[in-house]
Amino acid sequence: MNFSFLRRCRLLTCANTPFLTYTIKCALTCQPSDQSKMAAAMDHETSGIRKRKQPAGSSGGEVTEPDSRPKDHSDTDGPNASKDRGQSVDLEPNSYWLTRIVFLRSLAFIYLTAFLVALHQNKQLMGRDGLLPTRLYLDRIKNYVGGEVNVQALSFAPTILWFVDVEGAVDYWLDALAYAGVALSGFVLVLGSANMVVMVMLWLLYHSLVSVGQRWYSFGWESQLLETGFLAIFMCPLLSLRQYPRRTPTPWVTLWGYRWLIFRIMIGAGLIKIRGDQCWRDLTCMNYHYETQPVPNPISYYLHQTPEAMHKFETLSNHFVELVVPIFILIPWRPTMLLAGGIQIFFQVVLIISGNLSFLNWLTILPSLCCFDDRSLAWLFPGWLSGAKATVRQIQREDRDGTGPQATIGVYVRRVLHISLALLIAYLSIPVVSNLLSTRQAMNTSFDPLRLVNTYGAFGSITKERTEVIFEGTYATNPKDPSAVWLEYEFICKPGNVTRRPCLISPYHYRLDWLMWFAAFQSYESNPWLVHLAGKFLYNDEGMTSLIAHNPFQNGNPPRFVRALHYRYQYTKIGSKQSQEGAWWTRKFLKSYLPPVSLESLESYIRSQSWDLPKYAKRKLREQRRAKKGRSG
Template identity: 60%
Template sequence: MAADFGWESQLLETGFLGIFLCPLWTLSRLPRHTPTSRIVIWGFRWLIFRIMLGAGLIKLRGDQCWRDLTCMDYHYETQPVPGPAAYYLHRSPWWVHRAETLGNHLVELAVPFFLLLGRRMCVLHGVLQILFQVILIISGNLSFLNWLTIVPSIACFDDATLGFLFPSGPGSLKARVLEMQREDAQGAQPMPRYGCVVRRLVDLSLGVLLAGLSVPVVLNLLSSRQVMNSAFTSLRIVNTYGAFGSVTKERTEVVIQGTASPNASAPDAVWEEYEFKCKPGALTRRPCLISPYHHRLDWLMWFAALQTYEQHEWLIHLAGRLLANDAEILSLLASNPFEGRAPPRWVRAEHYKYKFSRPGGEHAARGRWWIRKRLGPYFPALSLGDLRGYFKARHWPLPEPQG
């Protein structure tokens, strides 16, 4: 079930830059002579610049609805794993959705350039980006992506801006830092020459590395064939980012079902549904809020619903494991209708179109957050016997029934 997500490369790049915030050879809680390199600070600023500008450009070059300012008419309902706030935000007036889309463009396409306009505008950039990420955390379930994006935004603030966050009484950490800064300014504690040279060499090497690896990234940003969430080297420490270059207009879901009936086509066969931890399934289950956690399988099911099972062979592997009541796979689900019973004899997947119910409407009054309409079968009823040849051809071990 392997799949790359943009925030995984972003985590690698953020962690790599974080290494250079640390002193070279001390574990002291308050080390002396370790001024933060401007190259590292600008490395973080360059990261947030690329994240936001890449996301903005991929939208303008992608779906027409971003240019028409209509994407937010659909996004809350069709995003990978909607949260509870999305249910209500989806019903906002049309002019609110237009304002949201326009605001998104401003934050992603204009605000990043505030980094180049002096200290005050750089601080304003950091404030706006953090507020924007908080809004995304509330309105979506984008794993730890938005929390992680806040990290490079912190590099937009200096000590004078953040000083109010720390107590300043006698003996406090803040007071000790200020005293050390005064001593350094007066030359009372000169930095060891050897340490200074090594630090500068390390910082210079980092700057040259980041500059060289940024060339294909900049060319990608300028290209009309821009790609998002990609790496141009195996190091994955300077990447290209982006999100929602296109927005689906209808939400479809794959609903996996099992039956204990010996005959899958029998009219009296009772099909019971497997419930995932967060993705839409049962109509009466409230959308969940999981950020900063990531239910990877739920996200993969969202991608699978947009295509066919032939394009996602792992779904057949999943079906085989469910036919065996495999404990490892079942731990990824919210509920197993065959818990404490024999495994199902057949498993199938149905394709549905899902829509939010209307707050205060008939379906909501009956406790339904969703309404759905069957589109047809996604993959046919399968038994373990049916899958023997399929598993063997792919060198997958055929699971043994459990329970």
């Protein structure tokens, strides 16, 4: 028998006689391993014994007496509460401290993705030598408004770049804005909190890029990120970076602002479909969507080949989620909001799985998070993060008991600010609601220059056939020679080589690939940047090569001629001969898209657009002219 084990019972003699009886029995009959477990339990029990001073004149210094006060394991000590207590915390509904942490981290992740896209692609797309240079865009606006940077110019393009040197250092500033955005969004992502200053800076940085992005930033998710980021400014305290700023709980105006946002996003998307393509009404749109969406992923290939009955179910489900479920988000009853928010998030996850739609669906999850309170999100904070739940529980108890911090002048100032924000949202929503009710509904439209409250929508019409523009180059001196060998340029994600597996990149986004999808059902005359792209291929521009997967002329001389052909693409059938040979697509030649062009033939057009030719391109032109004179001589 383990007598040292029995000696541990001495302190419990007065405090808990039944417990002592049980431990003696265990010491006599249990296995040594069980005695060890019991000893650990007794150590925990003796931690409740407290010491008190003996009366004056007593022989000893201190004696112990049992702590007869009742234990309240919900009485946590804040973030340092023990794990076992934190796991038992049951949070009350209708508080949003944890919601704010989850939301800000999620928004920071989207911001980080967007700024990384800008960092890796913006110089090539809209830098000094970009396909659509920023300096030319700002010059056109400046000339239109009278030749100076005034309020009208800022309303056309609200960007920091008005106040820096875009003529000589636009690439530096595009990178600087992107790097600053990456740093700030990474900071918020790690910290899980932010203040108004940080969120204003993130919003201004991204707004500055979107405002000069031209066609590269013409998508609905850019305005959606700006609106989401603007509301997030008012979700945070002014200066504090604490996760639980006691005097600044998550404001109701932002919670309802985000619920209003997800309502507009989904209702707008649903109405534009019902009013748009007939296939949405006869439930056949999903027969085409997976194959013809801008940038399919590998899962799209398999989803396309599910039975037609499944496609009809998908279309019906889409209408239900976009037209019916949003109504329940605006009902101020917790069960309906939780259900509606959960359905919306699940729907967005399905869309993320089914295609590469940039960070659109990731971003659309964010406002739905505001349907969930701390109790419903507590599972996201496991045992090792139990201090978060314990802290929120203590805040809830203080609020219930009226022992929290007293209101200060700052609290009343914030209330006025929140009321003003609510009135602003209501005012700016008037044209948005009018647009939703109109039979001529416009999608992805902003009615104010700062894009604070916008209208949204997606896939109002569905293309029934997928066509692709394929660029090719040749060394041949005569592009019409039937024996000329043409080599294809391969883009990173858009379909090209029929045996290449579709990419999986969401939430990242290749803007050039996305614009190539639009170009395929337009003409090159409607897209001057396509001609500029062909010109850059003609002198092996390093920037453009970094935006594509394969330049067949990268390690040698640039091609003499470049052309673009128009193809129709279709998925192979699972189990077909082509799929067994490794082909994901079949393609059929339709027509010439851009006739063969040389650098010399494009020179005058490039100069007419005020696009710069780098020195090595000019040197290439001189060499071609000398060679041409030699042949004619």
